[in-house]
Amino acid sequence: MTDALPSPVEAKPRLPIEVCERVIEEVYDKDYRFVSTSLATLSSCALVCRAWRPRAQRVLFQYVLLRDKDALYRFAELLDASPELGTYVHTLELRGHLHVPYSPAVLFLTALRGRLTNLVELYMHGFEDAKKAANPLPEAEKELPFLPIHRYFPSLLTSISHIRRLDLVDVRFPSFGDFARFLSALPNLKKLFCYLVSWAVLGLEPVCMAKRSCHDSRKTFLPNLEELMCYDMDEQGRQRLLSALGPSLRTLWIKVPNNPPAVRIEHARSGVKQEVPSLALNLRSLPCLNLLCCSLAPFTHPDDQTLESLRDTIISWLPSSDDVVGHISPSQRYLHLRPLGRGYFKRKELVELLRTIGPIVEAVLCRNEAAEGDLQDQTSGDTDDRPETDPCRAGLVVQDLGDRLEWEDWWRAVVGECFPTLSRWRRLYVHPTHAAYTVEQWQDYGLTPQDYADHQLSTVLPDTVLPDADLPDAILHDPHRRKRDVLKNFIAQFIPVRRRLSQRQSLEDEG
Structure with missing residues (x-):
């Protein structure tokens, strides 16, 4: 009889380590709103076992x-102890004061x-006013301009x-020149996003943005940039930036509309008349720009200046008759419209905004000559011999509506x-x-x-009779077509009919 205990059996994992590594990779969420939770989960994964640690750390x-200098120096000390961790960093975000x-x-x-030899993305996010109030600086420290x-x-x-x-x-x-020199030192940038970027002094156009010579159209400023976002930036600086690109x-x-920061400490010389900067952008220097994307912010009373600036910007984006270099066919050119944030709007408010800018956009994107020619063909009866010509100079994409599936037909x-x-x-x-x-x-x-349909019903008199020509057969053959329950089934499909009726009634009242 032996006293020896049975040799311990080494426990084997229930799942292959490759499966666990794939799960760990899916934990990470790049969105800042969820990144704190995902980073905490990854930290826990790194402490589970030795097999999980390498992939979780990566x-x-x-x-x-990094939120402040203390976090920055702690991270630097960590890299001193484990230099290989620096090679894992693809995105560095500096957020705070x-x-x-x-x-x-x-x-x-x-x-x-x-x-950070493998760094790909750099984010610099300053605190907005609400964040500053929630995270005040120490009393001994003051914010710089x-x-x-x-x-x-x-x-x-x-x-x-x-x-x-x-x-x-x-x-x-400190100045627009400092902003330009900052960008000029990053020639490999492909994406640049600027939101509420400003400067204390505009100054003269910096040398780094100039062409090599007056006869050389090649650009040395951000030569690889493919995507640019400019939100709420000073109009003059924004135009300088665009003109320097190629x-x-x-x-x-x-x-739209653009609302740059109102703080500026650059003073005009006394007696010198200051030129009012144009709100419209000149995009003639960007011959290969095939996507112009407009984020629509709410403005209750669209003023003529904002609408004119949108029109002039789109006109400068479309090719003129003498443009040869970098010409893009209409099938490859798209104007994108989206809400700046769905939380800023009710659905009907965005629709009203689209109705306001719709005629302006169509007047620019659609050729009037083609439309007039089609009309002449129709009046002369010669529509079979001459096919209609597509008048659209670009396509239009309305995106990021992000609604439930039941709203799809309504939106379209x-x-x-x-x-x-x-x-x-x-x-x-x-x-x-x-x-x-x-x-x-x-x-x-x-x-x-259906709630929207009920709201539309509440604005129509119960005894209103729609013109027979505008109603479907189901209503024409119903003896109680004045009743609300019949209209309720068709109101969502015949909102345009109701609008035409309202216009007709207003004309009769004026007459």
């Missing part, structure tokens, strides 16, 4: 968020220099000159009514249910299409 350090003496947006270049950039700052940017994307949110530079730019995002109908010519020629593309951020909801998200 995913965990793909995204690094950036306009302070020891700003992490300035110090990170020296603290992390040469360690702009980033504390020093004279050697652009040269330090060479350590991250390989990045492909830069986001600047609520960042203020044929590499394919996509431009703008906000009302948006098509706002752009009838584009809809007729099938150059209108509506995305009612797809959205980039599905958590954003309309202010009246809980309503249904």
Whole structure:
């Protein structure tokens, strides 16, 4: 009889480690609203066992968020102890109080220099007013009017000159020249997003934005940039930035209306008349720009100046008759319209805004000559011999509506009514249910299409009789067509009929 205990059997994992690694990779969420939760989960995964640690660390350090200089220096010490972690970093975000003496947006270049060799994206997000109030600075520390950039700052940017994307949110530079030199040091940028970017002094156009010579059309400023977003940026600086770019730019995002920061400390010379900057953009220098995307912000009373600036911007984007270089066919050119945020709108408010800008957009995107020629052919009866010519110079995409499936038909109908010519020629593309951020909801998200129909019914007299020519057979043969229950079944499909009736009644009242 032996006293020996049975040898311990090494426990084997129930799932292959490759399956666990795939699950760990799916934990990470790049969206800032969920990144804190995903990073906490990844930290827990790294502590489960030795087999999980390498993959969890690799995913965990793909995204690094630094809120202040203390977090920056702790991260630098961690890289001193484990240099391989720096190679995992693909995205670095500096979020918080950036306009302070020891700003992490300035110090990170020296603290992390040469360690983030695989960095792809850099985000600089300053706090907006609400965040500043919720996260006040210590009493001994005061906020500066702009980033504390020093004279050697652009040269330090060479350590991250390989990045492909830069986001600047609520960042203020000492001058427009500092902003331009910051960008010029990043020649490999493919995506640049600017929101509430400003400067204390506009000044003269910096040398880094100029062409090589007056006879050379090649651009040396951001030569690889493909996508640009400019929201709420000073009009003069925004136009300078666009004019300095070249044929590499394919996509431009703008906000309508544009509301740049109102703070400026550049004073005009006394007695010198200041020229009012144009609100419209001149896009003639961007021959390969095939996507012009407009994010619509709510404005209750669209003024003529805003609508004219939108019209002039679209006109400058479309090719003129003498444009040869970089010409894009109409089938490849698209104007995108989307709400800036669904939480800013009720559904009907966005529709009313689309109705306001619809005639302006169609007047620019659709050739009048073709429409007049088609009309002459129809009146002369010679429609069979001459096929109609597509008058659309570009397609129109209405996107990020992000609604429930039951609203799909309603959205397609009302948006098509706002752009009838584009809809007729099938150059209108509506995305009612797809959205980039599905958590954003309309202010009246809980309503249904039937609720909208009931609201329309409440605005119509119960004894109103619609013209027989405009009603379907189901109503024509119903002896009680004055009743609300019959109209209720068809109101969602015949809103345009009701609008024509309202216009007809108003004309009769005026007569």
